[in-house]
Amino acid sequence: MPLPTLKEQFAALIATPSVSCTQASLDMPNQPIIDLLAGWLHELGFRCEIQQVAPGKANLLATFGTGPGGLVLAGHSDTVPFDESLWQTDPLKLTESGDRWLGLGVCDMKGFFPLIIEAVQPLLSQPFRQPLIVLATCDEESSMSGAKALADAGRPLGRAAVIGEPTGLKPIRLHKGVMMERIDILGQSGHSSDPSLGHSALEAMHAVMGELMGLRQQWQREFNNPQFGVPSPTLNLGCIHGGDNPNRICGQCALEFDLRPLPGMDPAALRAAIQQKLQPLAQRHQVRIDYKPLFGEVPPFEQSADAELVKVAERLTGHTAEAVAFGTEAPYLQALGCETLVLGPGDIRCAHQPGEYLEMSRLQPTVRLLRELIQHYCLEQG
Known part of the structure; x- marks a missing residue:
C-alpha cells in the first residue's frame, strides 16, 4: 500500500483525537496515533518498538539503521483539550485557509511527524552510518508520563535529539521549568x-x-x-x-x-x-x-552554547539559539545522554488556542532542515 502524501498524513493525524488532560473526563488514549505512525514508518523500513506507559497510552521508538550515536527526532502525540464551539473550522479536520493549514495539533505538534517522514524518504536508499530514531510520546500536555517512562527505562538514545515543538524554526537551547x-x-x-x-x-x-x-x-x-x-x-x-x-x-x-x-x-x-x-x-x-x-515538575532545561548540535542548528537555520518560557520534554532526553535542542516549524502564539494553524510556507524549509540534520548525524558521521 503506498504511503499517504504529506497532506494526507497531516489530515489523518488531525482526524484522530488524542487529548491529554488532568481531568479524566477529557483524557483520551494516544494509541491510535501511535499505531498510525508505526504503520507508516514500518512501511519505510523502520523497526518500530511500542512502549506501553498506561492503558491506552504508549510511546513509539522507530529506528532506521543500527549502532550507537545518531539522531533522535522527537515529539509528543497528544494535544490539549479543545472547545469546538470556539473554532471557526472543524478542529479535527485539516483545513486549508489562505496560506495556512488549520487543525488541532497541526502546530503543537502532530504535524512534526509527517515532516520527518517527508524529509527522510529520499535518504533511505543510502547507507546510514548511525541510526535515526523517531520518537513519539504520550501525555506531554499533562503529566509528561511518556517522557518520564522513557527516562526511567534509562535506555540510551541518539547522540543528538531535536524536539519539534513550535519555535518558528529558531533553535531553542534553554527553557524554564514548570x-x-x-x-x-x-x-x-x-x-x-x-x-x-x-x-x-x-x-x-x-x-x-x-x-x-x-x-x-x-x-x-x-x-x-x-x-x-x-x-x-x-x-x-x-x-x-x-x-x-x-x-x-x-x-x-x-x-x-x-x-x-x-x-x-x-x-x-x-x-x-x-x-x-x-x-x-x-x-x-x-x-x-x-x-x-499536582504532578511531577518539568525541570528547567539548558543545553550548552558550545554543543555540537547547537552549532549545527545555528549554522543550518541562520539563527542564534535562544530561550523560551514554555516547558518541553527536553530535560528528559538530555538525561538520557542526548545533546538536546527544541526546534520546530509552528508558532507558539497559536498553540493551545482555537484556530491553531501552521504556515504552509514553513513546510518545505522544515523538510530541508530535517534532511540536513539527518545527513549530518546519520549519513556523514563515522
Missing part, C-alpha cells in the same frame, strides 16, 4: 456571627498567598537570566476555591498555582522554602495545611 502545585487548607466552619466558633480556611489562605507572593519577590531578586523574554522566575496564583456561603466561617479552601523556575533553580529547594513558610501559618490559624504537586 511546577503546578496545590495547597489545601482544612479549617473549622461555624456561624459567622461569632468568629470563635470556627477557624477560617479562607483567612489562612489569604496569609498563605501573602507568603507565596513574598517568596516570588525574593526569588525574582535572586534569580535573573536576560536570555529569557521574561528574565525572572514567575509564580502565578491560578485558581482558588473555598467556602459556600457568606454567613458561614469558611471551612475549606484550595489554591492551585504555577511556578516557572529558571535553569539553576532546584524544584525540591523551592518546595522546601514554600513548606517552611506554611508550617507556622497552620499553627497561627489553627488549620491543617496540605501542600503537594
Whole structure:
C-alpha cells in the first residue's frame, strides 16, 4: 500500500483525537496515533518498538539503521483539550485557509511527524552510518508520563535529539521549568456571627498567598537570566476555591498555582522554602495545611552554547539559539545522554488556542532542515 502524501498524513493525524488532560473526563488514549505512525514508518523500513506507559497510552521508538550515536527526532502525540464551539473550522479536520493549514495539533505538534517522514524518504536508499530514531510520546500536555517512562527505562538514545515543538524554526537551547502545585487548607466552619466558633480556611489562605507572593519577590531578586523574554522566575496564583456561603466561617479552601523556575533553580529547594513558610501559618490559624504537586515538575532545561548540535542548528537555520518560557520534554532526553535542542516549524502564539494553524510556507524549509540534520548525524558521521 503506498504511503499517504504529506497532506494526507497531516489530515489523518488531525482526524484522530488524542487529548491529554488532568481531568479524566477529557483524557483520551494516544494509541491510535501511535499505531498510525508505526504503520507508516514500518512501511519505510523502520523497526518500530511500542512502549506501553498506561492503558491506552504508549510511546513509539522507530529506528532506521543500527549502532550507537545518531539522531533522535522527537515529539509528543497528544494535544490539549479543545472547545469546538470556539473554532471557526472543524478542529479535527485539516483545513486549508489562505496560506495556512488549520487543525488541532497541526502546530503543537502532530504535524512534526509527517515532516520527518517527508524529509527522510529520499535518504533511505543510502547507507546510514548511525541510526535515526523517531520518537513519539504520550501525555506531554499533562503529566509528561511518556517522557518520564522513557527516562526511567534509562535506555540510551541518539547522540543528538531535536524536539519539534513550535519555535518558528529558531533553535531553542534553554527553557524554564514548570511546577503546578496545590495547597489545601482544612479549617473549622461555624456561624459567622461569632468568629470563635470556627477557624477560617479562607483567612489562612489569604496569609498563605501573602507568603507565596513574598517568596516570588525574593526569588525574582535572586534569580535573573536576560536570555529569557521574561528574565525572572514567575509564580502565578491560578485558581482558588473555598467556602459556600457568606454567613458561614469558611471551612475549606484550595489554591492551585504555577511556578516557572529558571535553569539553576532546584524544584525540591523551592518546595522546601514554600513548606517552611506554611508550617507556622497552620499553627497561627489553627488549620491543617496540605501542600503537594499536582504532578511531577518539568525541570528547567539548558543545553550548552558550545554543543555540537547547537552549532549545527545555528549554522543550518541562520539563527542564534535562544530561550523560551514554555516547558518541553527536553530535560528528559538530555538525561538520557542526548545533546538536546527544541526546534520546530509552528508558532507558539497559536498553540493551545482555537484556530491553531501552521504556515504552509514553513513546510518545505522544515523538510530541508530535517534532511540536513539527518545527513549530518546519520549519513556523514563515522
